[in-house]
Amino acid sequence: MDIKKKITDANTEALFRMEKIRPILVDIELEAYNIIPRMTKKTILHAGPPIKWDSMSGPLKGAIAGILVYEGLAHDLKEGYTLAASGEIEFDSNHDHDTVGPMTGITAPHQPVFVLEDPETKKKAFCTINEGRGKVLRFGGWGKDVLDRLIWMKEVLAPSLKKAIKLSGGIDIKAIIAESLHMGDEGHNRNRSGTYLFLSEIVPYLYNSVENEIAKDIFTFIKENADIFHLNLSMPHSKLIADAARDIDYCSLVVAMARNGTDIGIQVSGLGRKWFTSPATMVEGLYFPGYSEKDACLDLGDSTISEVIGIGGFSMASSPAIVSFVGGSANEAVSRTRRMYEITAGTSGTYTIPFLNFKGAPLGIDIRKVIELNETPLINTGIAHKDAGIGQIGAGLTAAPVQMFQEALRSFGKKYLI
């Protein structure tokens, strides 16, 4: 069989496997280390490809120092920095632990995590619960308010939602995402409809699980963060789908794309768990009042798992309202989506874009097409301050750098073409 056909068949198989996955929210695990593979009480997971402490960006370092206080391993931020630099803490990439996290993506042993599972394969993916916008840990923000919120999330929000999720029998996140694309979301930076749809699934069970006053607080917290709350369900949903395409010989599709604020990296189905990396890019976009590009951290977060499965930047044509947040015009949003069809192996049978007459979203980034057309994946994303302690300062668009795709394609050629 000729090599081209082998690759086409492998890619088709990958699309088929992704299509079949049904990520169901089945639980919240209150202590991440109880469920995330190879995680100890001294492991801190982060977004993007693996990185050493010394090379980390400001917000990533800040978020780690903060979470060590939350974990009870440091008394204050200063102790947190010292401990983090000491070598006692093991840092690793979320992606290599079936986990994803937005922005710094910090996942700590005693944080609660959403548990998503595919009912057929029983495969799982994990993600912390979204804290909202602005000064929050995942953007490197810190303060008593940030810590108090994290503690409330662990002690009140998570156990209550856990009961409600159990009572519900599981919530089909793929169905929510598919519907939300018809309601102005793209599932990465605009998750408002997703959040409302999630609320519409959970509300009766939530009120049956806890006292009305607690349910009301939780309902209000989620509603006030409607734009972003569902991202932390969308992301592990995307992770579970993308992971289904892993480890297929001859498959040239990207199965992970993630940034740690210093580097961006991809993993490719046919090339195992190796990360191909490039320096992270600057995000162009809209800044909150008082901030500008000179304050910005480079591109950051695991949230580009969205683009890997065809939503987010790839489905911006579903979400013309997002341009008020990330910049550009509605027509550009449509043309960006159209360009992404050029570098993908197929179209989604689940996610459809009304404005393109319900055409399936562009699915499966093919590293061959990226190089051939010199067109890299579009990313839309939040922007963190480059210094720790501040948090989100804007949102915008960037394109993945081409070098990591070149390197991946060279590896692919070595492995399969020679």
Added chain:
Amino acid sequence: MDIKKKITDANTEALFRMEKIRPILVDIELEAYNIIPRMTKKTILHAGPPIKWDSMSGPLKGAIAGILVYEGLAHDLKEGYTLAASGEIEFDSNHDHDTVGPMTGITAPHQPVFVLEDPETKKKAFCTINEGRGKVLRFGGWGKDVLDRLIWMKEVLAPSLKKAIKLSGGIDIKAIIAESLHMGDEGHNRNRSGTYLFLSEIVPYLYNSVENEIAKDIFTFIKENADIFHLNLSMPHSKLIADAARDIDYCSLVVAMARNGTDIGIQVSGLGRKWFTSPATMVEGLYFPGYSEKDACLDLGDSTISEVIGIGGFSMASSPAIVSFVGGSANEAVSRTRRMYEITAGTSGTYTIPFLNFKGAPLGIDIRKVIELNETPLINTGIAHKDAGIGQIGAGLTAAPVQMFQEALRSFGKKYLI
């Protein structure tokens, strides 16, 4: 002052008055006759311009016969028909009682109605609560299930929601509609986001008003009818806005457009309460399985009040997903909205269309432009079966007939130009 300037000034004043109105859901009145002006226990209000019993369409007659059973004035449908034909019941147009209703638009003395109020002018508008889709009274559907639902709505749904609305301090329907246009709704045939946004406002108060089991039943009923539930809030919201433009000398804008299944009529600001009518049109669209155009009642309902204030068919560019329900393509939806700018006096400052880079929705149908360009308002709407008892059989698009605009413009000329 020249006449053209007088008309332009009057129309500008009308736009300004409409912009200022803030329709707040302040209450549910459990007995319509207690609050709707000039309504007795023997009054049945209906959609569209006034019409006599003998001229009514099948679904309108059927809905009236049915509601007379609900009212306890008839033992069965047959008695309902006899009573309706006897002359003992007074029929009148919703619009002439500060009220609107979708499809047959039946509003009966003992039905509960939403009460919307503008806080500044204290003006009110009323509408029954939506029953959902399919075999329902407002489409002329009848049966024990229809009656039981209406009784549950009166005895459980309405008093519970009433308490919750009171506790909430009022819900801003204009804000919900504005946001829902960024979430794939157009506020007439697609109200899904509007319903979820309404739920997100009412849930905590609902659970504080009634037992959790009842709250759950109500939550589930509203959620299962998400596509359409919010229409009965959108419509009185539109009515309150449109009414603000009434009775301005020299104003050539439409302030009401409604159909009774036999006729369609408009009222014009500068021409008082006179209805200008034409025979209702056939709706072209998508039929539910087993039905076709030969089963269809002519265009029906007060819901075209939506188009009068710039949403619905006029904002289809906000709602590409609606074409799966009413037919056509997403591009057509956009071009239809663009055409409506040609026949309107201005653009909304409140309702904006993301896909048109947040341009305001086309607002204020100018009868002069309709005639000059021979372009009539686009309507998207549900389709009722022509015979009583069956209910909704589809949804689609139609254009308002030009004759009533010609007649209105002649009247306008006689009053102001001679």
